[in-house]
Amino acid sequence: MTSGVGNSPDVVAMEPRNGNGSVSVGIVDNGGGIVNPAFQPPSLLSQQSTVWTRRQQAVCVRHAFKHYGSASKPNHVLSNLNMTVAKGTIYGLLGASGCGKTTLLSCIVGRRRLNTGQIFVLGGKPGTKGSGVPGKRVGYMPQEIALYGEFSIKETMMYFGWIFGMETSEINDRLQFLLNFLDLPSQSRLVKNLSGGQQRRVSFAVALMHDPELLILDEPTVGVDPLLRQSIWNHLVQITKDGHKTVIITTHYIEEARQAHTIGLMRSGRLLAEESPRVLLSMYHCQSLEEVFLKLSRKQGTDGQPQETPVNISNNISLATLNWGKKDEPVYVTEESGVVGLNFHQSKEVLAQDQSNGINGKLSEMQMMEPQYDSSCCEITTRGKTKALLQKNFLRMWRNVGVMLFIFALPVMQVILFCLAIGRDPTGLHLAVVNKEMDWNTMECPVYDNCTLNMFSCRYLNALPKDTVVLDYYETPEKAINAVKVGDAWGALYFTENFTDALVARMALGRESDDETLDQSEVRVWLDMSNQQIGLMLNRDLQLSYRDFGQGLLQSCDQNPKLADIPIQFKEPIYGSSDPSFTDFVAPGVILTIVFFLAVALTSSALIIERTEGLLDRSWVAGVTPLEILFSHVITQFVVMCGQTALVLIFMILVFGVECKGDITLVITLTILQGLCGMCFGFVISAICELERNAIQLALGSFYPTLLLSGVIWPVEGMPILLRYVSYCLPLTMATTSLRSILTRGWNLLEPDVYLGFVSTISWIVLFLSISMAVLKFKRG
Numbered sequence: 001m002t003s004g005v006g007n008s009p010d011v012v013a014m015e016p017r018n019g020n021g022s023v024s025v026g027i028v029d030n031g032g033g034i035v036n037p038a039f040q041p042p043s044l045l046s047q048q049s050t051v052w053t054r055r056q057q058a059v060c061v062r063h064a065f066k067h068y069g070s071a072s073k074p075n076h077v078l079s080n081l082n083m084t085v086a087k088g089t090i091y092g093l094l095g096a097s098g099c100g101k102t103t104l105l106s107c108i109v110g111r112r113r114l115n116t117g118q119i120f121v122l123g124g125k126p127g128t129k130g131s132g133v134p135g136k137r138v139g140y141m142p143q144e145i146a147l148y149g150e151f152s153i154k155e156t157m158m159y160f161g162w163i164f165g166m167e168t169s170e171i172n173d174r175l176q177f178l179l180n181f182l183d184l185p186s187q188s189r190l191v192k193n194l195s196g197g198q199q200r201r202v203s204f205a206v207a208l209m210h211d212p213e214l215l216i217l218d219e220p221t222v223g224v225d226p227l228l229r230q231s232i233w234n235h236l237v238q239i240t241k242d243g244h245k246t247v248i249i250t251t252h253y254i255e256e257a258r259q260a261h262t263i264g265l266m267r268s269g270r271l272l273a274e275e276s277p278r279v280l281l282s283m284y285h286c287q288s289l290e291e292v293f294l295k296l297s298r299k300q301g302t303d304g305q306p307q308e309t310p311v312n313i314s315n316n317i318s319l320a321t322l323n324w325g326k327k328d329e330p331v332y333v334t335e336e337s338g339v340v341g342l343n344f345h346q347s348k349e350v351l352a353q354d355q356s357n358g359i360n361g362k363l364s365e366m367q368m369m370e371p372q373y374d375s376s377c378c379e380i381t382t383r384g385k386t387k388a389l390l391q392k393n394f395l396r397m398w399r400n401v402g403v404m405l406f407i408f409a410l411p412v413m414q415v416i417l418f419c420l421a422i423g424r425d426p427t428g429l430h431l432a433v434v435n436k437e438m439d440w441n442t443m444e445c446p447v448y449d450n451c452t453l454n455m456f457s458c459r460y461l462n463a464l465p466k467d468t469v470v471l472d473y474y475e476t477p478e479k480a481i482n483a484v485k486v487g488d489a490w491g492a493l494y495f496t497e498n499f500t501d502a503l504v505a506r507m508a509l510g511r512e513s514d515d516e517t518l519d520q521s522e523v524r525v526w527l528d529m530s531n532q533q534i535g536l537m538l539n540r541d542l543q544l545s546y547r548d549f550g551q552g553l554l555q556s557c558d559q560n561p562k563l564a565d566i567p568i569q570f571k572e573p574i575y576g577s578s579d580p581s582f583t584d585f586v587a588p589g590v591i592l593t594i595v596f597f598l599a600v601a602l603t604s605s606a607l608i609i610e611r612t613e614g615l616l617d618r619s620w621v622a623g624v625t626p627l628e629i630l631f632s633h634v635i636t637q638f639v640v641m642c643g644q645t646a647l648v649l650i651f652m653i654l655v656f657g658v659e660c661k662g663d664i665t666l667v668i669t670l671t672i673l674q675g676l677c678g679m680c681f682g683f684v685i686s687a688i689c690e691l692e693r694n695a696i697q698l699a700l701g702s703f704y705p706t707l708l709l710s711g712v713i714w715p716v717e718g719m720p721i722l723l724r725y726v727s728y729c730l731p732l733t734m735a736t737t738s739l740r741s742i743l744t745r746g747w748n749l750l751e752p753d754v755y756l757g758f759v760s761t762i763s764w765i766v767l768f769l770s771i772s773m774a775v776l777k778f779k780r781g
């Protein structure tokens, strides 16, 4: 690449550099100005290496293209943009709202990736190993507040300080300085209770916290009073003085950017100019930078689309470096370049420092040295980051009463409600009875418990379970049936007036009994089967009561009670009890569902809230990786889950007596694993969804199908064969079967039914984690 340095500068302007007495010299175009008599065009040497030279700049952006939206309908935000920020300078990035400043900055700090083009920041490419960007080499103040509202100012500083690898004492010292410098209120004040301006200052303080090499400030002076604004600028000038720190700042107060060393005027994703304020003013014969901007904007408007001439970008600092042999001479470099495709003159001033103030040597040293690499690049994580992230997660939970209730009160309430409301036999069911053996006037129905062969209907009715059925007597079968029809009773029972005689005859005659006898000896029942559970239960109770009645009668008449039973002998069940409860069947699924979906609910919104508040991005720019964020949530959730699992199991097993025949450690492990699985599913949701409401919809939307298809409330064996396969692929199905086998059969890990539940759960955890990591990485691009 050739440089335009060989073109003799027409005019060179000298201006004192802020405060330090050194001089910086700008080269002005043919429009007139002061010529620096000392100027000697640097001898043109071929560049050693483009990469090497770019590494000498703080930021170097080349041919940057960035669009949002799909490739078919792109919203172009950066269009062939080039930008050079010299080390040790303040770079004011100005431009109208929506021109792409924030997008450019977010690409520089590694929050976003360009579609094409290159960015070098502090010698490396953002996002590459060892570049330190994102990381502690950069201090970033985004446009949004991006702070944890529930944190105090001190906790905020601690959080970011730890992430930046600072010691607590160091953070405290720095905090005191920043509190004074930025005129902040007491360090114990919660960020959410600060005024907008105060919050912005805290956000600024976070960027300054670790005294980074490169400060990137997106509108730091919005909502800040003029006095403080000036002191912020003074501070920026101060920290860039020694050439080690660089600042890129955007502001809507164009005139305050006069204090910057270089100004980049941006419009529609391109840089219209990149000059020192003085050069810009004299180049365009304007009194204010605003006028310059307007002129340039109009020029761009009349020029129409920029010509796609190859951009000739030389590198001032590299040239300066190549010419560094003449250390005692100021170095001036001019280049003619079609910056961003616009054919306009871009002269650049390279600051040459007076050797007498000692800075020249430093600059020289800095520019000649190899890029510094972040030594923490190869660590998976640091103690500070882990501490900061964990403290953040726990504090956020602890400070939020709603979340705490959600975490611990809700599972207990769900278990209590489940055990009280599900699986118990219904009671107080009305039966409409027509008993023609009774005297309707006296309503007497004597019950004999000896071998008296009289009033069998009363003896049978007496055998019905008292808490389950309530007997209402009716005069005629029509009235009793009508009571069922209008919903007053769940069934109607009819006994003929010679029920007892017919039943005795039936028993005595056996196969000799005629149809009339058989008919008269039967209890006629009309049930309301609209409610399957109640209908089946009444059916069962009516039959069991008849067996009890028959056995009691035979026993009292010294007969073998077995004669009253059907000839099927049910032995003691191998697993479960002979009176199984629906609760025991559903409980395993309910335990897992509660823990799984609470975890989904808790995590699905966690990342989204952080993202919408800008906290996630800010943490990323501070050097926290998606893996560290996920990992910190996994640990936090794990602790929460242990508490939830303990509560759920204590209430289920100890308080409500749900059967547990197996190893309780297996039960605990599987429950916690399911919680982790739910959490990972929550991560997927929060990674996919941009808005909290979408996450809630997705979480709720997935709840019902999962519950219905996982064999929690009905056996999977009852599903059509295809749906069964779908069911087995869901995260809860095999785990529910596994937990059921442990609880009710007492099986151990050697049984396929049990270990497949563990295998399926762990596989889902890995799958969900991989998906969320992939989505997070994709979104950053």
Ligand SMILES: Nc1ncnc2c1ncn2[C@@H]1O[C@H](COP(=O)(O)OP(=O)(O)OP(=O)(O)O)[C@@H](O)[C@H]1O
Pocket (backbone or CB within 6 Å): 068, 069, 075, 077, 095, 096, 097, 098, 099, 100, 101, 102, 103, 104, 143
């Ligand atoms: N995440 C996003 N998805 C889609 N479009 C976006 C996104 N972020 C920004 N944009 C669009 O990109 C364009 C540039 O936005 P950007 O925030 O970079 O502008 P800006 O110059 O910083 O504006 P301001 O000064 O108002 O902050 C705008 O049209 C904006 O609507």
